[in-house]
Amino acid sequence: MKCLSLMPLLAAVIGIVSCNSQSEISYEIVPTPKTMTAGRGSFLINDNTLISLPDSALFNEAGFLSDYIAEETGKRLAVAVKPVSEKEISIDIDKKLPEEGYELTVGSDGVSIRGGSSAGVFYGAQTLRKCLASDPSLPAVKIEDEPAFGYRGAHFDVSRHFFTVDEVKTYIDMMALHNMNMLHWHLTEDQGWRVEIKKYPRLTEVGAWRKETIIGNSTDVPKRYDGKLHGGYYTQEQIRDIVSYAAKRHINVIPEIDLPGHMLAALASYPELGCTGGPYEVWTTWGVSDDVLCAGNPKIYEFLDNVFDEVLEMFPSEYIHIGGDECPKTKWQHCPKCQALISKLGLTDDGVHTKEQKLQSYVMKHVTEYLGERGRKVIGWDEILEGGVAPGAIVMSWRGEKGGIEAAKAGHDVIMTPKSCLYFDFYQGKDVSKEPLAIGGYTPVENVYMYNPVPAELNAEQARHILGVQANLWTEYVPDFRHAQYMVLPRWAALAENQWRDPAVKDYDKFLKAVVPLTGIYDKNGYNYAKHIFDVNASLSTDVELNAIVVTLRAAGDPEIRYTTDGSEPTLESAVYTSPLEIRQASDIRAVTFRNGEKGAEFEENISFNKATATKISLGVQPSDSYKYGGAIMLVDGLRGNTMFSSGRWLGFADGDGLDAVIDLGETVEISSAGASFCIVSHDGIFDAKDMTISVSDDGKEFRDIARADFQQVTEETAATKEHVLDFAPVKTRYVNVKASSEGDVPFWNWLAGSKAWLFVDEIIIR
Structure with a gap:
């Protein structure tokens, strides 16, 4: 590729230039032309x-x-x-x-x-x-x-669920419609190996098939399975056919062979490649397996070299993705071979990276150098930064933007794909009862559209390392192709805007108009797509100057929108929406579209109000990059989250960090209680606050404690939300500091025992 560089994003403002009106x-x-x-x-x-x-x-x-x-x-x-x-x-x-x-x-x-x-x-x-x-x-x-980015990618996981050659080709046709040029094809996983490797026939004889598949969410108790054999793979001839099909549409196919983790299908095929020697079986559930390639076994390097020799013959792509994500080090810590190699290499813990993380870096560097000698460039998930990244490796930043920013500042090329807005296995409708099963989270079209893949903290030279942007479709909960289409369309339309045009220029109302004729093309081609954009879409923002929650309602095609704020059902007699609503009290907003008198699907949002709502807020400790979303202001936006912790309603604090929020009430007022709401999903290492302290100040500098409480922690698997509000004698103040400690270490009874607990916080409450 000659065009994988950041186009001058600031050279011109993208818009319509007309010699007439x-x-x-x-x-x-x-995407909107320049x-x-x-x-x-x-x-x-x-x-x-x-x-x-x-x-x-x-x-x-x-x-x-x-x-x-x-x-x-x-x-x-x-x-x-x-x-x-x-x-x-x-x-x-x-x-x-x-x-x-x-x-x-x-x-x-x-x-x-x-x-x-x-x-x-x-x-x-x-x-x-x-x-x-x-x-x-x-x-x-x-x-x-012309495009803003040379890398315009879409990811397709065919390992968790297998898709036919014709379905992959249709996926490529859909990409072409959206001016995409990179198909990231995820071909190997714990749940299935999908690419024929002639030197290792058991990879497809054994590794391509699992005996059954878990039903429902992988966290459900008890677990249920369908008892049905699932699998399939692509022959080398079929792969060459797909690669050729894509090339005619100016799409490059980038294969991913994920290593050294997510290799259970390979271990089931060749048990000698694991630390314990097995027995292993192709995984029938979702998640992250502790069984990974044995880094201390010389056979894995021979295995990887031989696999990539055949992969390179099938894929002419300059880029080869080698994964590097979610590789537990548990087996390496207890494996004599791995520990011997660590000793031989002189790897040690340095307070930043463990010796096992450095061992993974050793594996990744071996593959990177092997492929580099053959004229190829490596892409890896942002975990490849841990323990040292090989020169020339491209970082795919998925756990937020932090990895991409770090890599760009260090001179590495980057592809942005943060899961908070570019993981299309997340729900795209708030009412999940009306949506097909998804892994969780909430990513509507507007969130995709509003994303800017060039982080503000990068200077012009560093920004040139942002090659482009990609969205990912993981298929744990996507069992068939119509479901796959539904998950990416029309979110791909919003993605295409970010890939093709200056992503700093946003006009969502104009986009909603433009996407209507595009859905006509979807219809002509029989593509299954989500229709949410034709219903009421609401944007809620917190305006601290107005002390209000501002609600903007819109829908594709500019239909009439009628609404109520008291929770009553909107009718043709209800108020017509003409401009943003400024909400300053508890409200239950309901709105619907009317097209030729026909009522569309209803939107509903409950906005709670207390003295902290729509006030200025600052945080002493910042949330994790993966769960920061809109930042501190989300804690005073009047919107409550449920146990879907990745919905965008919660701020997540990692590594044992707690909440330290200061609320500026704008003037001195009397208060008698304060606190916050917390999310508990113990299976995912998310626990309740351990304790809470409330302090007040007249000047925002000197605070005095006025209330404190300890909270009893859960002792079994729990998914719930809790509101902790501490009462105290009435006090007049302007500034309120709410502090809450995290659980610290995950308790012994939890499968994540030994790691640091997460603390997820939603709304600050002051009365």
Whole structure:
């Protein structure tokens, strides 16, 4: 790839530039082109219209363009190598344009697509396709466009659940529609090995099949299983076919062989590769297995070298993903071979990284160097930073932005994919009873759209290391392809905006208009997608200057929205939404769309209010990067979370950190109680506060304690929310400090015993 560098994001403000009035441009396109300039007149495609090209080099792109026009208009246009004449659609390459850039010109005398390469022409063809979906009469326009990022990725896990060759190809077609160019194909896992390796036939004879699959959530007690054999794999011939299919659509397929953890399917096939020698079996549940490759066994390095030799023959990709995530070190700590290698290498704990983390780094560096000698570059999850990352390795930042920021500052290239907004196995509707089962969390389209993959703390030089952005689809809870489509569409539309255009420029209302014709293309192709954008979507923000929660309601297609704030059902007689609502008291907001009098799905949100709500807040200890979301202001936003701790409602404090929040009430007022609400999900190491202290101050500097309490901890598996509010004699104050300690170490009876407990906090309460 020649284009994997950050385009100058600040060089121009992306928007519509029109030589007439902006309203003359009727096109709604996702991703939004860099510039669109309206012309005069229009062009109408008829049965005699030709697609002309200068030579046969662009036959592939011309064929796709013909298919797209037939899809939108029903007219199949002929393709001819000939000089350009009027009333034709011409395509050509202009080396003066950026490699993936293009110019699309529509005039009364014809249509022209010029690209900096065949890829640029292909993206111009995609845009013309979307112009036809938006307005089939093609009003005159000139579009000049290029992507903001060279890496525009989508991830597909086919290991937890297997998907057919045709389904993978459809996934690739969906990617092409969204101008994506990198398919991160997750091929190996504890639950299944999916790639044929001829030197190790048992990887697919044994490792590709599990005897049954867990039913429901993996944390459910008791666990239930379906008793059905599940599996499958791709032959090397099938893989080459898929790689070729993607290449024609200008998509590079990046294989992931996840190591040294997530290797239980390989260990079941070849038990001698593990620390204990087995027996092992392909995992029938989800989660993270302690059984990993034995780093102290020389056979694993021979095994990995041989596997990658065959992988490289199938995948011409410059990039190879080698995982590196979620590798427990438990077995290594007790393995004589691993400890012997640690001693031989002179690895020691240094207070930052353990000797076992450094041992994993040794494994990763071996593979990185082996692939580097063969002209390939390695991508790894951000855990590869632990213990030292190999030179040239690309970091995929998934546990938040912290790993990506650290890597970019150290000079490593980075792909941003934080799970808080780019893990598409999370729910996209708040009412999970109406959603297909998901792993948890809540990531609506708006959260994806509003994400900026270039962290503000990076300077211009460091920002150049952000190669691009990717969303991930893990399939523990995605058993079939229609479900997979539902999870990524239309969230991919919001992702495409971040990948293609300047991600710092946001206009969500405009995006909602543009996504409507795109869903028409989904419909024509039979893609299953979530319809939430057509219902009421609410954005709630905390305005401390107004002392209010500001509620913005919108829906794709600009329908009429009617609402109530007292919890009553909205009807055609209810208030019509025209501008953001400023909420200053406890309210139960309900809203619905009306399209031609037909009522849509209802939105409901309860906003609680106390003296802390919508006031200024600061934190002495910052939450984990993975669970910081909107930051401290979330603790005074009037919105309560449930036991779905990754829903975006809770702030999560890791490593034994506790809550230390100072509330500025704005003026001196009388209060008599204060506290906070906490989430407990003991299975995931999330425990209640151990104790709480309330302090007050007149100046925000000198605080005096006025209340303290210890709390009894849970002694068995528990999932609940708790509100701890301490009462005290009335006191007049302006500043309130709420401190809560975490449990510290996870108790002995929990499977995470020995690690540090999480503390998840939601709303600060002051009365």
